[in-house]
Structures are given as C-alpha cells and as structure tokens.
Amino acid sequence: MNYQIAIIGGGPAGYTAAEAAGKAGLSVVLFEKNNLGGVCLNEGCIPTKTLLYSAKVYDYAKHASKYAVTVPEASFDLGKIIARKSKVVRKLVLGIKAKLTAHQVNIVTGEAEIMDKNHVRCGDEVYECEKMIVCTGSETFVPPITGIGEVNYWTHRDALDSKELPASLTIVGGGVIGMEFASFFNSLGVKVTVIEMMDKILGPMDGDISSMLCAEYAKRGIAFLLSTKVVAISQSEEGITVSYENEQGAGSVLSEKLLMSVGRRPVTKGFGLENLGLATTERRCIKVDEHLQSSVEGVYVCGDLNGVSLLAHTAVREAEVAVNHIVGKKDSMSYRAIPGVVYTNPEVAGVGQTEEALQSAGIAYRVEKLPMAYSGRFVAENEGVNGLCKVIMAEDGTILGAHVLGNPASEIITIAAMAIETGMKAEEWKKIVFPHPTVGEIFREAL
Numbered sequence: 001m002n003y004q005i006a007i008i009g010g011g012p013a014g015y016t017a018a019e020a021a022g023k024a025g026l027s028v029v030l031f032e033k034n035n036l037g038g039v040c041l042n043e044g045c046i047p048t049k050t051l052l053y054s055a056k057v058y059d060y061a062k063h064a065s066k067y068a069v070t071v072p073e074a075s076f077d078l079g080k081i082i083a084r085k086s087k088v089v090r091k092l093v094l095g096i097k098a099k100l101t102a103h104q105v106n107i108v109t110g111e112a113e114i115m116d117k118n119h120v121r122c123g124d125e126v127y128e129c130e131k132m133i134v135c136t137g138s139e140t141f142v143p144p145i146t147g148i149g150e151v152n153y154w155t156h157r158d159a160l161d162s163k164e165l166p167a168s169l170t171i172v173g174g175g176v177i178g179m180e181f182a183s184f185f186n187s188l189g190v191k192v193t194v195i196e197m198m199d200k201i202l203g204p205m206d207g208d209i210s211s212m213l214c215a216e217y218a219k220r221g222i223a224f225l226l227s228t229k230v231v232a233i234s235q236s237e238e239g240i241t242v243s244y245e246n247e248q249g250a251g252s253v254l255s256e257k258l259l260m261s262v263g264r265r266p267v268t269k270g271f272g273l274e275n276l277g278l279a280t281t282e283r284r285c286i287k288v289d290e291h292l293q294s295s296v297e298g299v300y301v302c303g304d305l306n307g308v309s310l311l312a313h314t315a316v317r318e319a320e321v322a323v324n325h326i327v328g329k330k331d332s333m334s335y336r337a338i339p340g341v342v343y344t345n346p347e348v349a350g351v352g353q354t355e356e357a358l359q360s361a362g363i364a365y366r367v368e369k370l371p372m373a374y375s376g377r378f379v380a381e382n383e384g385v386n387g388l389c390k391v392i393m394a395e396d397g398t399i400l401g402a403h404v405l406g407n408p409a410s411e412i413i414t415i416a417a418m419a420i421e422t423g424m425k426a427e428e429w430k431k432i433v434f435p436h437p438t439v440g441e442i443f444r445e446a447l
C-alpha cells in the first residue's frame with residue numbers, strides 16, 4: 001500500500017495534518033493505537049474542561065444569592081458529571097472520524113512502527129509512504145520518588161474518572177494541570193493540598209497573576225506548600241502520606257488520595273523512531289525547522305512530540321504548517337504568540353512575554369496593570385471577584401505580552417495574541433473598536 005503521506009498518531013497534530021492533507025487531495029494513511037483525538041480529546045483538554053464547567057455551574061448555584069437569585073440547595077451528582085464528560089468526548093471523537101472520512105483519510109487502528117522514512121508497519125501490513133508526519137504526543141512523567149512504586153496514586157486519567165469523591169486529596173505539582181484539578185475538587189468540597197517545588201504555582205506564567213490566583217484559592221481552602229520538595233511517599237490504612245522538605249524543615253501531609261501531576265514528556269520510544277536517526281536539540285527534544293521538518297528530509301514532527309510547546313493549539317498550527325510545506329504553500333511556524341490558559345475559576349490566560357522573562361533577558365519594557373473592575377461587563381458578572389489585566393510593551397509601544405486573571409480570560413486572550421503576532425503597536429491597537437460592554441475592552445482601557 002502506497003500513500004503520499006503516512007501520519008502516526010491521531011491527536012490534534014495528527015488529525016489536523018490528516019484532514020489538511022486529505023483536503024489538499026493527497027492520499028493519506030493515519031495510524032492511531034487508541035482513540036482518535038489523542039490525549040487532548042480523550043483525557044486532556046476536553047474532559048477536564050467539561051468537568052470544570054460542571055464545577056463552575058455548581059459554584060454559581062452555591063453563590064447565586066450574590067446575583068439576587070435564590071437556589072434553595074445546590075447539589076451535584078458526581079456519577080452524572082463523569083458520564084456527561086464521557087458523552088462530550090464520544091461526540092467529539094465521532095466528529096473527527098467523520099471529518100477524516102469525508103476527506104478520504106485511511107484510518108488504521110493499531111500501533112504503528114517506523115521501519116524507515118518510507119515504510120511503516122502496523123500489524124501484519126507494511127505501508128509505503130513518500131512523506132511522514134510523526135505526532136505520537138506526550139505522556140505523564142512521574143519522578144522516581146522514594147516509595148512511589150508501592151503507592152496507589154492517581155494520574156490525571158484516574159482523576160477524570162473518579163467514582164467517589166475523596167475526603168482529601170494531595171496534588172504534587174502546581175502547574176496548569178495540577179491547578180485545574182485542584183480547582184475542580186475544591187469546588188466539589190474536597191480538602192485539597194497542592195505541593196509545588198517552585199516558589200509559585202502555574203510554572204512560567206506571569207508572577208503577579210499566579211500569586212493572585214494562589215491567594216484566591218487559599219481563601220477558598222486549598223493549602224499550598226510552595227518551594228517544597230517531596231522526598232518520600234507511603235501508603236497505610238489511614239491514607240497516603242507525602243513527606244516533604246522546605247525552608248521550614250521536614251513535614252508530611254496525609255490524605256485519602258494523591259494526584260501526581262509534575263509534568264509530561266514526549267513519547268519517543270517503542271515505535272521505531274530511532275530508526276530515523278533524527279537530530280535532537282540540547283534539551284533532547286527532536287529538532288525541527290520552521291516548517292516542522294526534522295533533520296531527515298520528508299519526515300515532519302508535530303505536536304507534543306517535538307517538545308516545543310505541549311499545547312493542543314500549537315499542535316494544530318504545527319500540523320497545518322507541515323502540510324502546507326509538503327504541498328508547497330508558503331507558511332512557517334511562529335511561537336511568538338501562543339496563548340496559555342488555565343481553566344480555573346477565575347480563569348488565567350497569558351500570551352507573549354512575561355515581565356520575568358524580559359527582566360532575565362535584560363530587555364527594556366513598560367507595563368500597564370489594570371484591575372478587571374475597569375471593565376463594566378466584568379463588574380456586572382463577577383460580584384465580589386478581583387482580577388487583573390497586564391499589558392507589556394516595548395519602549396516603542398510594540399505589544400510584547402498580555403496576562404489576564406478573570407473570566408473569560410480564555411476567550412479574550414486571542415485579542416492580545418493577534419496584536420502580538422501581527423507586531424502591533426499600542427497606538428494601532430487602540431484604534432480598533434471593541435464592542436461594548438465586553439470584558440475584552442479591558443485591553444483598550446489598559447492602553
């Protein structure tokens with residue numbers, strides 16, 4: 001069987017590449033060993049956001065009186081929340097399958113093995129291809145902490161399908177995924193402790209906003225142990241004990257469940273990738289150029305596998321760029337304005353440079369900070385909630401970064417991403433008319 005393109009992995013990178021290549025009239029075979037949609041659709045972006053939305057509705061119901069609405073007694077049914085999440089996932093997976101089929105993509109269910117740059121084996125069949133796009137994604141990384149092997153801990157997969165709510169939950173890792181689960185379980189009444197090795201939550205996201213979110217969730221009862229290193233984990237009849245060390249000395253937390261959420265790493269082993277001899281970067285990621293082509297001509301590496309950004313929307317754009325290069329359409333990848341979002345309640349979103357990154361690079365900038373209360377719409381819809389909008393500019397007014405705490409940060413951040421990607425200056429950005437009243441007006445206000 002001979003194809004113009006073989007794609008390995010049916011996540012956001014793989015299915016986008018397959019659809020785009022199919023649309024362009026190329027013959028395409030796509031290999032997926034699990035479900036179409038990859039991590040994002042089946043166990044990442046979509047299921048977490050579906051659960052978080054139920055938690056948000058429950059939060060609104062509990063606090064409805066702030067908006068002069070009476071809800072006698074808000075309650076929830078965890079089984080039904082999980083079932084709804086699974087229904088949403090199934091619906092979207094079917095949608096992807098339908099789109100790919102409509103574009104004549106041959107979907108092969110099974111584990112693909114790369115033999116060389118023109119041959120892929122799956123089961124008993126060998127498939128020949130002219131070009132290859134490898135998109136095998138990433139997997140949860142669990143560090144080898146003392147005792148971890150003897151403990152029945154959760155990863156995000158278990159947390160997504162928890163049948164019963166634990167009374168208490170320790171989350172190791174206060175990054176984006178850890179904080180989204182912390183938000184979900186906190187809203188549903190679980191006693192949550194977050195242990196984070198860095199001195200702030202949310203990794204490289206803006207420091208002011210990360211501190212504000214941390215303070216907000218501390219107010220709601222989440223215990224944070226920052227600058228804290230987990231040194232051992234053990235299980236007993238009482239629960240799971242996480243032992244840690246920090247500046248105050250040694251300590252431990254006992255909880256019913258433990259969620260390990262320290263990070264993810266590209267899936268590079270077990271499917272013959274080494275047969276291609278691809279060059280890697282200093283960080284041991286696979287080296288790709290601005291067209292996502294690896295060091296081997298005709299082999300493209302997109303999505304989490306190349307280790308650049310580990311976000312679904314980056315994966316999608318990379319796949320489009322790779323296919324455009326294959327079909328000879330002028331295009332190239334830019335990582336200048338990739339938004340990052342945390343779907344807590346309130347949401348956090350950021351794009352472009354942070355103050356911290358500019359300071360350590362010694363780049364001059366100016367920053368405008370504005371409380372979200374400057375947006376009339378925000379005030380109308382966020383009774384008693386604080387928020388912050390920061391816009392960072394170069395000395396000539398070029399927009400370098402924007403960071404927002406407040407709903408709906410996930411939706412309005414694209415406005416800033418467009419300004420950054422197109423190289424807009426504050427003066428030009430201000431000339432754009434924003435509809436009133438919208439929360440996005442906060443950017444004009446900040447300028």
Ligand SMILES: Cc1cc2nc3c(=O)[nH]c(=O)nc-3n(C[C@H](O)[C@H](O)[C@H](O)COP(=O)(O)OP(=O)(O)OC[C@H]3O[C@@H](n4cnc5c(N)ncnc54)[C@H](O)[C@@H]3O)c2cc1C
Pocket residue numbers: 008009010011012013014031032033034035036037038039040041043044045046048110111112113135136137138156177267270271302303304305310311312313314315
């Ligand atoms: C809990 C969680 C929440 C997340 N939330 C967000 C979010 O809100 N927004 C966001 O942008 N990102 C989010 N992410 C990250 C996002 O899921 C990934 O960035 C995205 O899925 C990457 O897409 P991908 O196509 O590179 O890889 P994946 O989605 O990992 O897909 C890779 C696919 O390749 C298949 N595969 C691997 N090896 C083989 C083989 N040898 N043969 C056949 N098939 C193979 C796998 O089965 C998988 O389906 C989240 C991740 C997690 C874990």
